[in-house]
Every structure is written in C-alpha cells, then in structure tokens.
Amino acid sequence: MTRAPSPLSSAEPGTALHARTFTIRRADLVRYAGASGDFNPIHWSDRVATAVGLPGVIAHGMYTMALASRAVGEWAGGFDRIIEYGVRFTRPVVVPDDDTGVDIEVSGTVEGVRDDGALTVGLTCTCRGEKVLGMARAVVRREA
Amino acid sequence: MSVSPEVAGRTFPETPPYDVSRAKIREFATAIGAEPADETPMTFPVVVGFDALQRFMTDPDVGISLHRVVHGDQRFVQTRPVRAGDVLTAELTVESLRQGAGTDIIGTRTEIRTTDGEHVATSYATLVHRGAEPAE
Numbered sequence: 001m002t003r004a005p006s007p008l009s010s011a012e013p014g015t016a017l018h019a020r021t022f023t024i025r026r027a028d029l030v031r032y033a034g035a036s037g038d039f040n041p042i043h044w045s046d047r048v049a050t051a052v053g054l055p056g057v058i059a060h061g062m063y064t065m066a067l068a069s070r071a072v073g074e075w076a077g078g079f080d081r082i083i084e085y086g087v088r089f090t091r092p093v094v095v096p097d098d099d100t101g102v103d104i105e106v107s108g109t110v111e112g113v114r115d116d117g118a119l120t121v122g123l124t125c126t127c128r129g130e131k132v133l134g135m136a137r138a139v140v141r142r143e144a
Numbered sequence: 145m146s147v148s149p150e151v152a153g154r155t156f157p158e159t160p161p162y163d164v165s166r167a168k169i170r171e172f173a174t175a176i177g178a179e180p181a182d183e184t185p186m187t188f189p190v191v192v193g194f195d196a197l198q199r200f201m202t203d204p205d206v207g208i209s210l211h212r213v214v215h216g217d218q219r220f221v222q223t224r225p226v227r228a229g230d231v232l233t234a235e236l237t238v239e240s241l242r243q244g245a246g247t248d249i250i251g252t253r254t255e256i257r258t259t260d261g262e263h264v265a266t267s268y269a270t271l272v273h274r275g276a277e278p279a280e
Contacts, residue, residue, distance in 0.1 A: 022177070028175070028177075031174075031175045032175045032176070034171075034175070035171050035172040035174075035175035035191075036172070036175070036190055036191060036194060037191060037195065037198075038190075038194055052211060061215050062187065062190055062194075062215070062218065063176070065187060065218060066176040066185060066187045067176060067177070069176075069185060069187055070176060070177065070178055070185075072186070073178070073183075073185070073186065078183060079178075079184060079185055079186040079225060080183070080184075080222075080224070080225045082186045082222060083221065083222060084219065084221045084222070085186055085187070085219065085220050085222075086217065086218065086219025086220070086268070087218060087219075088216065088217040089214070089215055089216060089217060089218070135217070
C-alpha cells in the first residue's frame with residue numbers, strides 16, 4: 001500500500017505537529033464503553049459519578065488516550081508506525097449531557113530521534129484550557 | 145482495606161482466548177472516530193487488556209475495592225497491529241506495589257499474545273487504590 005508522506009517523514013527535533021481538536025459527547029462514551037468493554041457507570045451515569053465525588057460523567061481516560069492516538073496516527077502516517085505510546089491521566093474530562101459535548105485539543109512536538117531512527121513525540125492534551133494527559137509521549141517509526 | 149502485599153510479582157492466569165473479528169476492529173475504530181475504520185487503532189489491545197485488568201481487580205485474593213481504584217497511567221508497546229483472525233490472550237503481572245498512607249500504587253504489565261505465542265503488544269497500567277475513608 002502506498003501512503004501519502006507523513007508529516008513526520010521530514011520532521012526533526014522541535015518540529016511542531018498539526019494540532020487536532022476532538023469533540024466528546026455522551027453518546028461517544030456509550031459507544032466507547034461497548035467497543036472497549038469498560039462499562040464503569042462513572043462514564044455514563046451522573047448519579048454514580050456524583051456519588052463518588054465527580055462533578056458529573058467523565059470520559060474514559062482510555063477514550064481520551066485513543067482520541068489523542070488518532071493525532072499521532074495521522075502525524076505518523078498510520079497506527080502501525082506507533083511503536084510505543086503512553087500517558088498519565090492527570091485530570092478527568094467532564095462530559096456534559098447536551099448535544100454540544102466538550103472539546104479536547106491535542107498538539108505535538110518532535111522531541112528527539114532515537115538511535116534506531118524512531119522519533120519521540122511529546123503530546124499536549126487539554127480540555128477547557130487544562131491539561132488532561134500528562135507525560136504523554138509516543139515513539140514513532142518513520143516510513144521505510 | 146489494602147491490597148494484599150502478596151500480589152507483588154505475581155502473574156495471573158491468561159484470559160480466555162479472544163477471537164478478533166474484522167467487525168470488532170471496525171467497531172473500535174468507529175468508536176474513536178478513526179478513518180478509514182479498517183486500520184487497527186494502536187490502543188485496540190485494551191479490548192483484551194481490560195479483561196485481564198478486570199479479572200485482576202475483581203479477584204477476591206487481591207483485595208481491591210473497585211470504587212476506590214483509578215487508572216493512573218497507561219502505556220502500550222506495539223510489536224505489530226492486531227489483525228482480524230488473531231486469537232489473543234492477555235497475561236497480567238503485578239510488577240510493582242507501593243503502599244503507604246492508605247494508598248496502594250499497583251504497577252501492572254500485561255502481555256498480549258496470540259494463542260500461537262506470537263507477541264502483539266504489552267500494556268502497562270498503573271492503578272491507584274485508595275484505602276477506606278477513616279471512620280467518623
């Protein structure tokens with residue numbers, strides 16, 4: 001399969017990668033619960049979420065992580081080029097029960113080149129102006 | 145209640161084999177809005193990794209109260225993307241356990257392989273388990 005050149009093919013340390021915005025609505029959480037098998041009610045029930053001290057239903061951390069991985073996949077030119085990807089869940093993403101949902105913004109910067117040629121990319125993921133993922137980093141193989 | 149210190153270093157039984165279908169990959173890719181939906185998302189191994197985590201967290205010998213646990217961090221190392229037709233199992237090991245001030249910090253490593261023994265991905269998850277609130 002031939003692919004369009006990825007933004008990372010010519011990247012070097014310091015290169016900023018095209019930022020992406022993703023919108024999360026309640027229905028997305030229900031769909032992700034079914035797809036992933038994580039049916040924890042804090043991701044769909046306000047009653048349960050508030051009972052455990054949350055402001056309301058929150059997104060699965062793994063869902064936020066997966067959305068951010070879409071940005072990495074686009075920069076890399078395919079999910080198969082991601083060797084490693086890790087995040088810390090620093091703050092919950094509260095998702096309102098309306099039709100608008102909430103936006104998360106994902107940006108990335110190339111941080112370095114490993115000895116094997118793979119690039120390390122640092123990610124920033126914010127929601128309502130606050131970081132929701134910490135220590136977010138991916139290692140990406142460049143196209144052969 | 146705290147997590148039993150004996151879980152440190154322990155490897156738990158593999159999850160039952162999971163048959164990956166093209167439909168499941170599409171379902172997951174669609175759920176995260178990825179296009180085209182026939183490429184396997186990098187975090188797809190969570191489908192079997194979460195099963196291993198769930199079995200670990202609900203194992204009565206471990207001593208976790210589900211409503212007191214939060215997912216602290218997560219990392220995937222991908223050997224190759226999951227493909228339709230793969231039959232996968234997940235095997236969880238508790239790599240580290242730090243206990244103090246009523247909190248357990250549990251570092252887990254889950255190896256995801258095909259039933260033929262081919263390595264697909266490793267999932268590292270840190271769980272933060274808070275002890276019971278002090279009695280009033």
